[in-house]
Amino acid sequence: xxxxxxxxxxxxxxxxxDRVLNEAAGLVRAPQRVxxxxxxxxxxxxxxxxxxRHLHSYAAATIPTADALRSIVDWILRxxxxxxxxxxxxSLLTGYSDSYPEVTGYIIPTLYDFGDLTKQAAPxxxxxxxxxWLLSLQMPSGAFPGGLHRSDRGHHNAAQPSVFNxxxxxxxxxxxxxxxGNAQILERAVAAGDWLxxxxxxxxxxxxxxxxxxxxxxxxxxxxxxLAQLASESKDPRHAxxxxxxxxxxxxxxxxxxxxxxxxxxxxxxxxxxxxYVIQGTLECGILRRRDDAIQAAAKSAWVxxxxxxxHKRLMGTYEPDFAGGQNFSCLTGNAQMSCxxxxxxxxxxxxxxxxxxxxxNEMLKRSIPLNGPRxxxxxxxxxxxxWGAYQPMRFISWGSKFLADALMLEQRATREFxxxxxxxxxxxxxxxxxxxxxRKRKAAECA
Amino acid sequence: MxxxxxxxxxYSETGCAVTSRLAQxxxxxxxxxxxxxxxxxxxxxxxxxxxxxxxxxxxxxxLAPGETxxxxxxxxxxxxQPLRHRDGVFRSLRQVARAYGFPVVxxxxxxxxxxxxxxxxxxxxxxIFTGGNILRDELLKVPRLGILNSHLALLPEIRGMSSPEWSxxxxxxxxxxxxxxDSGVDTGPILLRREFPTAADCDSLxxxxxxxxxxxxxxxxxxxxxxxxxxxSAAPQADREKDRQFFVMHEQLKAVATRRxxxxxxxxxRLNPVTNECHG
Numbered sequence: 001x002x003x004x005x006x007x008x009x010x011x012x013x014x015x016x017x018d019r020v021l022n023e024a025a026g027l028v029r030a031p032q033r034v035x036x037x038x039x040x041x042x043x044x045x046x047x048x049x050x051x052x053r054h055l056h057s058y059a060a061a062t063i064p065t066a067d068a069l070r071s072i073v074d075w076i077l078r079x080x081x082x083x084x085x086x087x088x089x090x091s092l093l094t095g096y097s098d099s100y101p102e103v104t105g106y107i108i109p110t111l112y113d114f115g116d117l118t119k120q121a122a123p124x125x126x127x128x129x130x131x132x133w134l135l136s137l138q139m140p141s142g143a144f145p146g147g148l149h150r151s152d153r154g155h156h157n158a159a160q161p162s163v164f165n166x167x168x169x170x171x172x173x174x175x176x177x178x179x180x181g182n183a184q185i186l187e188r189a190v191a192a193g194d195w196l197x198x199x200x201x202x203x204x205x206x207x208x209x210x211x212x213x214x215x216x217x218x219x220x221x222x223x224x225x226x227l228a229q230l231a232s233e234s235k236d237p238r239h240a241x242x243x244x245x246x247x248x249x250x251x252x253x254x255x256x257x258x259x260x261x262x263x264x265x266x267x268x269x270x271x272x273x274x275x276x277y278v279i280q281g282t283l284e285c286g287i288l289r290r291r292d293d294a295i296q297a298a299a300k301s302a303w304v305x306x307x308x309x310x311x312h313k314r315l316m317g318t319y320e321p322d323f324a325g326g327q328n329f330s331c332l333t334g335n336a337q338m339s340c341x342x343x344x345x346x347x348x349x350x351x352x353x354x355x356x357x358x359x360x361x362n363e364m365l366k367r368s369i370p371l372n373g374p375r376x377x378x379x380x381x382x383x384x385x386x387x388w389g390a391y392q393p394m395r396f397i398s399w400g401s402k403f404l405a406d407a408l409m410l411e412q413r414a415t416r417e418f419x420x421x422x423x424x425x426x427x428x429x430x431x432x433x434x435x436x437x438x439x440r441k442r443k444a445a446e447c448a
Numbered sequence: 449m450x451x452x453x454x455x456x457x458x459y460s461e462t463g464c465a466v467t468s469r470l471a472q473x474x475x476x477x478x479x480x481x482x483x484x485x486x487x488x489x490x491x492x493x494x495x496x497x498x499x500x501x502x503x504x505x506x507x508x509x510x511l512a513p514g515e516t517x518x519x520x521x522x523x524x525x526x527x528x529q530p531l532r533h534r535d536g537v538f539r540s541l542r543q544v545a546r547a548y549g550f551p552v553v554x555x556x557x558x559x560x561x562x563x564x565x566x567x568x569x570x571x572x573x574x575x576i577f578t579g580g581n582i583l584r585d586e587l588l589k590v591p592r593l594g595i596l597n598s599h600l601a602l603l604p605e606i607r608g609m610s611s612p613e614w615s616x617x618x619x620x621x622x623x624x625x626x627x628x629x630d631s632g633v634d635t636g637p638i639l640l641r642r643e644f645p646t647a648a649d650c651d652s653l654x655x656x657x658x659x660x661x662x663x664x665x666x667x668x669x670x671x672x673x674x675x676x677x678x679x680x681s682a683a684p685q686a687d688r689e690k691d692r693q694f695f696v697m698h699e700q701l702k703a704v705a706t707r708r709x710x711x712x713x714x715x716x717x718r719l720n721p722v723t724n725e726c727h728g
Binding site: 310352353355356357359360363415418419422423 | 614617618692694695696697698700701704707708
């Protein structure tokens with residue numbers, strides 16, 4: 001008799017085989033993709049040989065942050081499909097994928113942030129189109145479906161509600177409501193939040209139907225963050241309580257090493273992307289819910305990764321429990337996510353070492369963005385460096401672009417605030433010194 | 449007192465200056481252990497970082513840094529005194545060794561068995577670390593008293609890299625600490641700890657660092673003399689809650705540290721106009 005694990009492994013193998021065949025067929029259908037594919041493979045091979053230590057080391061910026069940011073957001077805007085959704089990825093073999101509801105949801109805040117920063121209409125318009133598309137996908141229960149939009153049509157999982165995707169989309173809906181004040185969007189967001197609260201387990205986790213692979217995952221702290229955001233808008237205590245309950249469950253998985261256990265992905269290693277999800281969700285939820293225990297736990301985990309980055313000049317693509325060893329490639333998305341976490345910890349704790357690490361990892365990430373190439377490649381963030389690394393090989397992924405854009409905007413905000421604060425401090429110090437000097441002179445004159 | 453030198457390269461200016469200064473004061477080392485001047489991985493990294501032309505220029509300078517060009521400018525002008533000698537300037541550790549008569553041994557890794565055996569053979573009382581690998585326990589245990597390091601910040605407040613810059617940003621007084629090395633990063637027992645008043649004519653972070661390196665060499669000499677006479681002893685770092693390790697600082701933060709330095713300078717110029725004129 002077959003165990004569930006062996007069936008699951010067999011399914012994954014067959015999915016992988018399908019994927020390889022599909023991607024090979026993609027290249028046959030569009031042979032013009034051979035040129036960018038080969039040039040990217042050659043470029044990464046050369047870089048790993050000649051620039052290996054440099055790419056993973058800190059070096060002064062060659063690309064200004066604003067230019068890199070513009071290039072990344074342009075990639076996202078180009079990835080928006082006719083239906084309003086954002087493609088999950090651009091594959092060097094098969095081109096753009098179908099729209100991906102999950103990423104479309106949590107890219108919305110990034111688009112609004114970039115629109116605010118540059119005072120441009122295009123990113124805001126793209127966010128509004130994305131919101132309209134997402135609302136059209138919402139299920140009567142309030143949940144959102146998992147998977148890609150078109151490819152899954154007809155598949156038995158096509159209309160399956162997904163906890164994680166609903167949470168990620170919720171982030172976008174809450175932000176869209178804040179930006180537009182549209183009551184219908186809030187109503188739909190509340191419906192999504194109510195669904196999430198209704199299917200939460202008593203221990204605070206989400207497992208069973210709606211959970212990936214049917215099991216509970218600590219990276220669903222991202223869902224808690226979305227619920228905490230919703231609670232700020234809806235003022236409904238049920239949403240806040242659901243967020244708190246899940247964070248309590250996540251915190252029960254914190255180990256003395258700083259590792260937060262319970263990623264629970266069968267047949268996947270713990271990619272940095274998922275580890276960073278756990279940390280980011282816990283931190284952001286902790287900040288919104290004023291939970292010092294959550295902030296401390298996230299900070300401890302983030303600090304371990306910071307030390308690894310500073311000592312080895314890079315982060316591994318995957319980590320074993322307790323951060324012991326991992327696979328030797330860069331999960332660029334995970335790096336970008338940590339670059340979102342560190343500046344936030346700087347904002348919370350005032351510890352400049354977090355900002356310093358974020359600035360340095362961003363230099364490495366900016367260097368990984370192709371400055372030329374076909375649409376889908378230029379300005380894209382690859383799943384892995386080198387491109388054939390284990391995480392999303394041969395693809396430029398939209399969530400990588402989202403996190404790197406967020407990281408660069410956070411870098412700009414944190415450095416601007418720090419510099420302004422520092423200048424004020426310097427001026428105050430000068431003023432105090434001037435006054436003390438003046439008083440001393442006056443006293444001396446009086447004595448004389 | 450038997451002294452040994454651990455150096456990051458035979459052409460390290462700081463290494464030459466420390467060795468020469470100690471020798472001038474009568475503490476001629478029993479030997480110096482140095483890493484090679486370059487290796488292939490460093491060159492590859494430089495090609496990626498600077499491009500081929502500049503990397504080749506760098507390699508050429510490393511391989512033939514002008515042993516005979518005695519009139520060459522000293523990169524750190526504050527090391528003029530220890531580096532200058534009757535016939536010119538010490539450009540390499542081998543020149544210092546020839547002048548004072550001690551052996552220089554090159555090793556690929558300071559923690560290698562060969563390096564440890566060599567150091568054991570010299571059986572020094574104290575070794576002076578002027579750069580190189582992270583040292584392992586096996587090597588750290590060889591000198592009778594330990595291995596001395598000059599750290600360009602006050603310990604235990606600022607440990608690790610870019611320490612003068614972090615001192616400026618964190619509002620910790622600038623300073624230098626001479627300490628024995630242990631397996632941690634700048635966590636060993638402290639021999640000397642001195643604040644470093646910023647000179648008003650110190651015009652950049654590089655200039656500040658150069659001055660601190662020179663001051664650090666003086667303090668190393670003072671520490672060696674004190675150990676020799678038995679007048680100083682090391683104290684373990686006590687205030688662990690202040691203990692924070694820092695890493696290489698990003699250029700953007702360095703720019704803020706520079707502004708802080710400029711502000712300190714202008715403040716000092718206002719407070720001590722006469723002193724500064726004397727400095728100038």
